[in-house]
Each structure stands twice: as structure tokens, then as C-alpha cells.
Amino acid sequence: EMQLVESGGGLVQPGRSLRLSCAASGFIFDNYAMHWVRQAPGKGLEWVSGISWNSGSIDYADSVKGRFTISRDNAKNSLYLQMNSLSAEDTALYYCAKKGTGWYDYWGQGTLVTVSS
């Protein structure tokens, strides 16, 4: 059974950092690009960042560029998101998602990041 399990969320003060993880199982992790998508409370879906299967291609939404860093460890079947200089606008449920050709065919349950003093 395919699984994506996010962790690392929590309450953090503005300006601080947080590192999210996503553990994958049930599929050949290093065959697929992986992405992070977030959803602010009561709001819609917002793409955050994506990384190709071999980390050769990485991209970010303008809203997080320069502050967030995506990475993966294929030996550990894991995806990461290092988030620095967090602000209240980053408060959201962060999902990791497995990318198909142009869509996301599987999502984790998300990890909640709350930025507040």
C-alpha cells in the first residue's frame, strides 16, 4: 500500500526555522518527482516546491524562494523541506505529494505548521 507520512510540523515563532520530513513507502520512491503543497486554514491549495527524482531539477514558488529548501534522500525514501525565516503567512497544513505526469496521484495526510509568537 502506498503511503506518504509527513512529520516535523509544530508551533514556531516568526523568524525561526523548521524542517519537515515525508517518509514514503509502497512505491519505488526514486522513480518519481515529489512536491510540497500547502493549505492555509480555510483556504485553497498552494504549490510550494518540487524536486525531480534525482534532485537534478528543483523549483520553488515565489512566495518561498530564498527561504525554503527542498531535498530528498532516495536511500531513505524520504523528502524534506527546510523552512527558514518563517512568517505568519507560512501557517498552513503542508502536504507532500507524489507527482504523476502533470498531476499528483497520491498525497500524504499533511503536517501542520503554525507560525506565531
Next chain:
Amino acid sequence: SYVLTQPPSVSVAPGQTARITCGGNNIGSESVHWYQQKPGQAPVLVVYDDCDRPSGIPERFSGSNSGNTATLTISRVEAGDAADYYCQVWDSSSDHPVFGTGTKVTVL
């Protein structure tokens, strides 16, 4: 950047047909994907490439795409179809995915 516009809400009686639109400039030239998100749950892909269904998705879910509007159609609506629905395309100009604004489907 590319903008996808959806109606905030759609209401439908059980057994009837719900149509959820997704408007975008010449969206008919893009591949559109649709997600269902029930309260407290992660999104689930229900239609990809305009009109294809992943395994396990009922045939009641169908999609179309032409001109400036893509449509997700839910036939013979059931109470369990109540959810938020999002369209998504891959914006070729930015090489980024773009999500629609989302539509809340209420089953009366």
C-alpha cells in the same frame, strides 16, 4: 501567472448532476486535473488529463475541457460526494502547477 477560477459553491440534490467549472485563458489547450478533498482529509485525484479516471474512482465522475472552461461532472450525486473540489493545470510559462480557487459541493 495563470489563473484558474472556480465558483465558490455548488449545491445539488441527491441523485442529480453536479457540474463544477474551472475557467482559465484558453484552458482547452491545457490538461486539467481534478481533486476531491473531504473535510479533514488530504486531496484525492478524481480526474486527470481532462477526462481520465484513476482506478477506484466511480464512473459517475467525468470531465471535459474546451475553450476557456473545464468542467467536472458528478452524476447521480451521493451524500458522500460532499467535498471541496479543485482543478489544476501545469502552467507551461512558469513550469509550475496552478490550482483553482476551489468549489464547495453541498449535497442538499
